[in-house]
Amino acid sequence: MVVGSARDIVETCGVPRFLFVDYPLGNPCGRPWAPAEQKGLFAQALRLLEGAYGPRTTVQAPERWVEDPAADRHWRENFMALRDRKALAEAGAARRAAQATGEKPVR
Amino acid sequence: MTTTHPRFVSYIDKSREYYQAQGYEAPYRWATEATVPFAPMPGPLKSLRLGLITTADRAPRSEGRAGMLYAQPLASRGAFHTEMFWDRDATHTDDPETLLPIAAAEAAVAEGVLGSVSPRFYGVPTEYSQRRTREEDAPAILSWLQDDQVDIAFLAAL
Incomplete structure (x- = not known):
């Protein structure tokens, strides 16, 4: 699976599972020095791994920059x-x- | 153009216009796959091993392509070199956990949600050549993942 912030690039390529984190490029796994948020995003990635039933599944994380x-x-x-x-x-x-x-x- | 309802940024459009303004007329042809593979989880997460992959560099680009790909022990975690395409005005990359969530993955293992994390993490730094990505980098990363008996590939794209 892919975690990233460049939604158009990843979806144009096409990947099995994509957790879209709508942040400026550079912090796809959560904002710096925010371990609770980073842990929460990783948990969302694990739920996506379990829940996706086909390729090109995108889930947008609800976090806002x-x-x-x-x-x-x-x-x-x-x-x-x-x-x-x-x-x-x-x-x-x-x-x-x-x-x-x-x-x-x-x- | 004023965007009244902001939605996600199109980096393909932005970078094309930016490099055209620099005099590069031929736009980059981004990778696009007609068919995307999919494999269901081979078991419950608590029985699986996850491998962490980053597109960040571990060495300065000035050192050349040799050694760009890497597989390194989790214990060697630490600073990445992040010279490529990211937003230097809005944020920074001083916290390596924003690029590769090693601590978060280890916490998931400690909580019993995830089986294990591969003892190595893997680096496939940003590469413009899609031929190199397909023919050299992806097979090398896959081979390392198989050596380490990884079930789930987790790629964090810078």
């Missing part, structure tokens, strides 16, 4: 936001130039 609607919208929209297209174009060009000369790409 933040309750405030504005803060919720912020983390969703902020990631990979296209704020400065000129800077992005320049970063891409610099990366291609570095790769062409055999240097390590800059992430």
Whole structure:
């Protein structure tokens, strides 16, 4: 089974059982330093293992990263936001130039 | 576009637009399977062994592909290298339990809910090449799981 936060990527691939944790990428098994929540999510994963009866079964964990609607919208929209297209174009060009000369790409 | 009813983020759309803005015209072709396998649980959870798999790295990417895949004893748990695709503005990955729930799995065993946890955890770090994933990485991980007599593969995707 898979536990993750990129629902579209996992469902596009297709897996037998998927516990979707609707958090920013990086904490699929629960928020940092929150052992009770991590334990609760693992328990949900075990219930999904037992309950699924066919492939592509997705269960969405009820946990929310933040309750405030504005803060919720912020983390969703902020990631990979296209704020400065000129800077992005320049970063891409610099990366291609570095790769062409055999240097390590800059992430 | 203003989203009035937020739902889950499409990372496929976001990353395509982001890399197009960087001048990469050809979008990444994400893996998609026409047929998805399914195996019922081979017994009650309390009789089964679960293996924990992460997509996080254990070594810096600068060290190259050699040694990227790993199987390591649970006792060697600790920090992962997480250089790849995750949200550095919203959160952090300093707590390894957010990536791989070793403590939660051990607690489930102690409570008698789960039979056992494999004595090793496994790493299949993020890889852009689907050929490598299919032909090299997945068979290697499967072989380790079989060596350790694992019944359930639990993959936490970073």
